[in-house]
Amino acid sequence: MKRNWRVYLLSIGILILIIGSWKFYIIKYDISDYMLPSPEKVLFKFIEILLDGTLLRHSFATSMAIILGFGIGSGLGFFGGNLLTKSRSVEKTIMPYVFILQSTPKVAFIPLLVIWFGLGFASKLILVVLSAFFPVMLNTLMSFKSIDPSYFELMNILKATKRQIVFKVKVPLSMPMIFAGLKVGMVQSVIGAIVSEWVSGQSGLGYLLVFGSTQFSSDLLMAGIFATTFLGLFFYGIIAVVENKVLFWHRTKQIVLEA
Amino acid sequence: MGKLKREQIYTILVLVSVVIMWKLSTIIFNLSALVLPPPEKVLSRAMELFKSGTVQKHLLVTMQEILVGYGYGAVFGILVGYILSKAIVLEKALAPYILIFQTAPKISLAPLFVLWFGLGMTSKVVLIALVTFFPIMINTIVGVRSTPKEYYELLTILKATRIQRVKVEINNALPEMFSGLRIALVLSLTSAIIGEMMGAKEGLGVLLLLGNEMYDLALLFVVIIVISLMSLFLDVFMELIQKKFLSWHQLGD
Amino acid sequence: MMRTVMEVNNVTKIYSAGKKKGGSDLLVLSNVSFSIEQGEFVSVIGPSGCGKSTLLKLISGLIPKTSGYVNISPSPNNIERNDIGFVFQDAVLLPWYTALENASFPFEIMFGKKVAKERRSEIERLFAIAGLTGFEDAYPHELSGGMKQRVSIVRALSYDPQVLLMDEPFGAIDAITRESLNNVLLDIWSKTGKTIIFVTHDIAEAIYLSDRVIVMGRNPGRIIETIHIPLDRPRNDDTKLSNEFYGLAKKAKSLLELRDEA
Ligand SMILES: Nc1ncnc2c1ncn2[C@@H]1O[C@H](COP(=O)(O)OP(=O)(O)OP(=O)(O)O)[C@@H](O)[C@H]1O
Numbered sequence: 001m002k003r004n005w006r007v008y009l010l011s012i013g014i015l016i017l018i019i020g021s022w023k024f025y026i027i028k029y030d031i032s033d034y035m036l037p038s039p040e041k042v043l044f045k046f047i048e049i050l051l052d053g054t055l056l057r058h059s060f061a062t063s064m065a066i067i068l069g070f071g072i073g074s075g076l077g078f079f080g081g082n083l084l085t086k087s088r089s090v091e092k093t094i095m096p097y098v099f100i101l102q103s104t105p106k107v108a109f110i111p112l113l114v115i116w117f118g119l120g121f122a123s124k125l126i127l128v129v130l131s132a133f134f135p136v137m138l139n140t141l142m143s144f145k146s147i148d149p150s151y152f153e154l155m156n157i158l159k160a161t162k163r164q165i166v167f168k169v170k171v172p173l174s175m176p177m178i179f180a181g182l183k184v185g186m187v188q189s190v191i192g193a194i195v196s197e198w199v200s201g202q203s204g205l206g207y208l209l210v211f212g213s214t215q216f217s218s219d220l221l222m223a224g225i226f227a228t229t230f231l232g233l234f235f236y237g238i239i240a241v242v243e244n245k246v247l248f249w250h251r252t253k254q255i256v257l258e259a
Numbered sequence: 260m261g262k263l264k265r266e267q268i269y270t271i272l273v274l275v276s277v278v279i280m281w282k283l284s285t286i287i288f289n290l291s292a293l294v295l296p297p298p299e300k301v302l303s304r305a306m307e308l309f310k311s312g313t314v315q316k317h318l319l320v321t322m323q324e325i326l327v328g329y330g331y332g333a334v335f336g337i338l339v340g341y342i343l344s345k346a347i348v349l350e351k352a353l354a355p356y357i358l359i360f361q362t363a364p365k366i367s368l369a370p371l372f373v374l375w376f377g378l379g380m381t382s383k384v385v386l387i388a389l390v391t392f393f394p395i396m397i398n399t400i401v402g403v404r405s406t407p408k409e410y411y412e413l414l415t416i417l418k419a420t421r422i423q424r425v426k427v428e429i430n431n432a433l434p435e436m437f438s439g440l441r442i443a444l445v446l447s448l449t450s451a452i453i454g455e456m457m458g459a460k461e462g463l464g465v466l467l468l469l470g471n472e473m474y475d476l477a478l479l480f481v482v483i484i485v486i487s488l489m490s491l492f493l494d495v496f497m498e499l500i501q502k503k504f505l506s507w508h509q510l511g512d
Numbered sequence: 513m514m515r516t517v518m519e520v521n522n523v524t525k526i527y528s529a530g531k532k533k534g535g536s537d538l539l540v541l542s543n544v545s546f547s548i549e550q551g552e553f554v555s556v557i558g559p560s561g562c563g564k565s566t567l568l569k570l571i572s573g574l575i576p577k578t579s580g581y582v583n584i585s586p587s588p589n590n591i592e593r594n595d596i597g598f599v600f601q602d603a604v605l606l607p608w609y610t611a612l613e614n615a616s617f618p619f620e621i622m623f624g625k626k627v628a629k630e631r632r633s634e635i636e637r638l639f640a641i642a643g644l645t646g647f648e649d650a651y652p653h654e655l656s657g658g659m660k661q662r663v664s665i666v667r668a669l670s671y672d673p674q675v676l677l678m679d680e681p682f683g684a685i686d687a688i689t690r691e692s693l694n695n696v697l698l699d700i701w702s703k704t705g706k707t708i709i710f711v712t713h714d715i716a717e718a719i720y721l722s723d724r725v726i727v728m729g730r731n732p733g734r735i736i737e738t739i740h741i742p743l744d745r746p747r748n749d750d751t752k753l754s755n756e757f758y759g760l761a762k763k764a765k766s767l768l769e770l771r772d773e774a
C-alpha cells in the first residue's frame with residue numbers, strides 16, 4: 001500500500017484537529033481535570049509513569065499473563081482442533097458445547113475464577129487461556145476440514161507417511177485460517193487480561209485503570225488507556241509480522257474483525 | 260424426523276454425566292457450597308431468582324443496552340462504512356487510526372465512560388456502540404468495494420439513478436456486512452458485561468459482581484448459564500436473519 | 513512389438529451406503545476390463561457420474577476394489593517406488609513452493625529435500641518440454657491456470673511412473689488455453705513415451721489426443737465400446753477438420769446419446 005504525501009498530511013491533520021478540539025473544548029467550556037484532563041496533562045502523566053517505572057511494571061504484569069496464557073491457550077486450541085478432526089462422532093457430540101462456550105463472553109467467568117483461584121496471577125492466567133483457546137481451536141478444526149481432499153489423494157499416490165501428510169500439507173495449508181484464529185485469540189486475550197485485573201487487581205494495566213478512576217486522577221486513567229492501546233497493538237503486531245513472514249504465499253485482507 | 264440421531268443422544272449423555280460427576284464430587288470430596296455448590300442447589304437458586312424476577316430484571320437491562328448500543332453501532336457503522344468506501348483519500352488518511360482502534364482493547368474506555376455518562380445505561384450503550392461500530396464499518400467498506408466493475412458499467416449503460424446504484428452496491432455488500440453484524444452482536448454482549456462490571460446499578464454484570472462479593476457461587480452459576488444462553492440466542496437469531504436475507508447468495512455462489 | 517503395461521480385469525466397485533443411513537448399496541462400476549500397451553494414449557469418456565473418477569482411483573489404489581484386479585507391470589528401470597502418476601482436475605500445488613519445488617515435491621516425499629534439490633536438472637528438462645522454462649522460481653499464485661496444470665503434469669512425471677492417470681486435467685481451463693495444452697500434452701507424451709489414461713467430458717479432445725477412446729455408460733458404470741482412433745500423428749488443427757475426425761466424433765456422440773435414452 002503506497003500512500004502519497006497528501007494522504008500523510010491529511011492523516012496528521014486529522015490527528016491535530018482531534019487534539020486541537022479536545023484542548024479547545026476544555027478551555028471553552030472550562031472542563032475540570034477530573035472530567036477530562038487536557039492532552040498535555042495526559043502526555044505528561046504518561047511520561048511520568050513511563051520514567052518512574054510504574055508503567056513498565058504494570059505492563060510487565062499484564063504481558064506475562066498474555067504471553068503465557070496465549071501460548072498455552074493457543075497451543076491447547078491447536079491440539080484440541082486437531083484432536084476433534086480425528087473422529088466425526090466425537091466432533092458431532094461435543095460441538096454444541098464448543099459453540100455455546102465460544103460465543104459466551106469469557107469475562108463472565110472472572111468472578112467465579114477469582115473465588116476459585118484467588119485474586120492473583122492464576123485466575124488471570126486461566127481467563128487468558130480460555131480467551132485464546134476457543135478461536136484457535138475452532139479455526140484449526142475448520143481449516144483442517146476445508147482442505148481440498150485432492151491434497152490427501154496426492155500424498156497417498158506419492159505413498160507419503162502420516163507424518164509427512166501432517167507436516168508437509170495439512171498444517172501448512174491450514175496456516176492462514178489458524179493465523180486468523182490466533183489474531184482473534186490475541187485480541188481477546190488482551191481484553192481478558194485487562195478486565196481480569198480490574199476485578200482481581202493487584203497489578204497490571206487493568207489495575208492501573210481502576211486505580212486511576214478510584215483515585216479520581218483522570219490523567220492517570222487516560223494515560224493507562226493509551227498504554228493498553230499500545231499493548232494491544234504491540235501483541236497484535238507480533239502475530240501480524242510473523243504471519244507476514246510465514247504466509248508470504250497467501251494474500252490476506254489485512255483486516256481485523258474483532259474488538 | 261422425531262428420532263434423535265446417535266450423536267445428539269451422545270451430546271445429551273455428556274451433559275448428564277457431567278452433572279452426575281459434579282454431584283458425586285460434591286459428595287465424595289465433601290465440598291462446601293463456597294467451593295462448589297451441588298447441582299440441585301444451583302437449580303433451586305435459579306428457581307428462586309426467576310420467581311422473584313431478579314434475573315429477568317437484570318437480563319432486561321442488559322438486553323436493552325445491547326439493543327440500543329448495537330443499533331447505534333450498526334447504523335453508524337454502515338453509514339460511515341459506505342461513505343468511507345467512496346471517499347478513498349479520506350479512508351486512506353484514516354487507515355492508521357482505524358487499525359489502531361480495531362486492535363486496541365476498546366473496553367479500556369469503560370471507566371472513562373462511567374466517569375462521563377454515569378452509572379446508568381448510557382455509559383454501557385456508548386461502549387457497545389463503539390465496540391460494534393468497527394467490525395460493521397470495516398465489513399461495509401470491504402463489501403461495497405467488492406462490487407464488480409461490470410456492475411457499474413451495466414448501471415451506466417442502463418442510466419441508473421443514484422439510488423439504484425446504492426441499492427446494487429448494498430446488495431452486493433450484504434454477505435460481508437452480515438458477517439460484520441454477526442461478529443459485532445457477539446461482541447456487544449461481552450462489552451455490556453464488561454461495562455456493567457466496571458460500574459453500574461443493574462445488569463447481568465452487576466449480578467456477577469454481587470455473586471463474587473457474597474461468595475454466592477450458585478448465583479454465579481445461574482448468571483453464567485443465563486449469559487451463555489443469551490449469547491447462543493443472539494447468535495442463532497442473527498443467523499436466521501442472515502439466512503433470510505441471503506437466500507439468493509447461496510444460489511448465486 | 514507391443515508390451516502390455518496395464519491390465520484391468522473384471523473390476524467392480526460398490527459403494528456401501530453405510531449401516532446407519534439405511535440406503536441401498538451403489539453399484540458404480542460393473543465388470544470393467546481393458547488393457548493398455550506401453551506408450552499408448554487412451555481416453556475415457558462418459559456421462560457425469562458413470563464412474564470415470566472412480567475407475568482412476570481404483571487403478572491408482574486410492575480406493576479399494578470390491579472385486580477384480582489391476583495389474584501394472586513394474587517399470588524396467590524401476591528405481592522409484594511408484595508406478596502411478598496422477599493429475600487432478602485442479603493443479604493441487606503447494607502455494608508456498610515455487611514451480612520447481614512443486615514439481616520436485618515427489619522426490620522430497622520419497623527421498624527428502626536434499627535429493628529433491630540434487631535432481632533439479634531432471635525437472636528442468638521436463639520444464640523445457642512443458643514450455644515452463646523461465647518459470648522455475650515463480651510461485652503458483654503468479655502462474656495462470658494453464659501454467660499451474662503444466663507444473664502438476666511435470667510433477668506427476670518427475671519420478672518416471674509407468675502410467676500417467678489424468679482426471680479431467682483441463683476441465684477447468686478455457687477453450688483456447690485448452691487447445692494449446694492439448695498440444696503440449698501430446699508433445700510431452702511423444703518425448704517421454706509415457707502411457708496415459710486421460711478422462712474427459714469432451715469428445716473432440718478425447719479423439720484428438722488418443723489412440724483409443726473408451727466410451728462408458730452409467731447405471732451401472734461400464735464400458736460400452738472402445739473406439740480406435742487411426743488418425744495420423746503428429747496431429748494438428750487440420751486433423752480436427754478432416755472427415756475422418758468428424759466421423760469418429762459422430763460415432764462417439766451417438767454411442768453416448770444412445771445410452772442416455774436407455
Ligand atoms: N465416496 C463415495 N461414496 C458413495 N458414492 C460415491 C462416492 N464417490 C462417488 N460416488 C458415486 O459414484 C458414482 C460415480 O462417481 P464418479 O465421481 O466416479 O463419476 P465421474 O464419472 O467421475 O463423474 P464426473 O464426470 O461428474 O466427474 C456417482 O454416482 C457418485 O455419486
Ligand SMILES: [Mg+2]
Nearest residue numbers: 564565566679
Ligand atoms: Mg469425475
